[in-house]
Amino acid sequence: MTTIDTARLARMFATIATAMSADRDRLCALDGVIGDADHGIAMELGFSAARDAVAALDAGATDPTTLLNTAAKSFLNAVGASSGPLYATAFMRGAAAVKGKTTLDDSDVVSLFQAMAKGIQDRGKAEPGEKTMIDAWAPAAQAAGEAMASGKDLAGSLEAAAQAAKAGAEATKAMIATKGRASRLGERSLGHMDPGAASAVTVIEAMRTALTD
Ligand code: ADP
Ligand code: MG
Numbered sequence: 001m002t003t004i005d006t007a008r009l010a011r012m013f014a015t016i017a018t019a020m021s022a023d024r025d026r027l028c029a030l031d032g033v034i035g036d037a038d039h040g041i042a043m044e045l046g047f048s049a050a051r052d053a054v055a056a057l058d059a060g061a062t063d064p065t066t067l068l069n070t071a072a073k074s075f076l077n078a079v080g081a082s083s084g085p086l087y088a089t090a091f092m093r094g095a096a097a098v099k100g101k102t103t104l105d106d107s108d109v110v111s112l113f114q115a116m117a118k119g120i121q122d123r124g125k126a127e128p129g130e131k132t133m134i135d136a137w138a139p140a141a142q143a144a145g146e147a148m149a150s151g152k153d154l155a156g157s158l159e160a161a162a163q164a165a166k167a168g169a170e171a172t173k174a175m176i177a178t179k180g181r182a183s184r185l186g187e188r189s190l191g192h193m194d195p196g197a198a199s200a201v202t203v204i205e206a207m208r209t210a211l212t213d
Helices: 006-032 039-055 065-076 083-095 107-122 134-151 154-174 181-189 196-211
Strands: none
Touching: 006 039, 006 065, 006 181, 006 196, 039 065, 039 083, 039 196, 065 083, 065 134, 083 196, 107 134, 107 154, 134 154, 134 196, 154 196
16 A cells, blocks of 8 residues: 655656656647647646646645645646646646545545546536547546456556556547537547547656656
């Protein structure tokens, strides 16, 4: 059983920010095909801001909820694109899911993860199949919950989540966008991976690495 404390969550944001910087150009290129080519920049800006904001906190005197709310606020302030409020809501819901806890055990982390996915879905009102980041987040959250319920530890659960996210992002190639900017393209969005689903895979994989390695 892993115990995740506030300092570890702060390092998680640093890991995600590094992954986003490395992935920025690919994400902008994907968004260039069916959107406005800014998704990599938005994600890099958002996670860099979140990383800096949580690094400035005194981890020993801050609970996970406060850290996640700080990340949410800084992400929202840094990002003008639609991914801003979506990820800000994810972290705010994650914060609420672990309220009152000073450290997180395996099932707390899975609850946090599931709350993030639900937050994105509630905020964006996208259903699976509409070619958005929800096509990666929803199956990932479900897979994490199922893995944990079947007796897997956090590493196994987040590995299942990462795999499901990857398959979900891949599946967006065969979808027609009906939410967000790409919906203007209609059938012309077919054949291309949704950038938000692609970045979700990177976020989830970075979370897995940061919380289980
Ligand atoms: P913008 O479209 O404002 O430029 P980004 O480029 O940062 O924002 O993000 C685009 C991504 O946001 C899309 O690829 C999609 O995954 C996601 N997205 C857009 N609208 C929604 C929504 N309503 N629900 C969930 N995800 C959405
Ligand atoms: Mg965009």
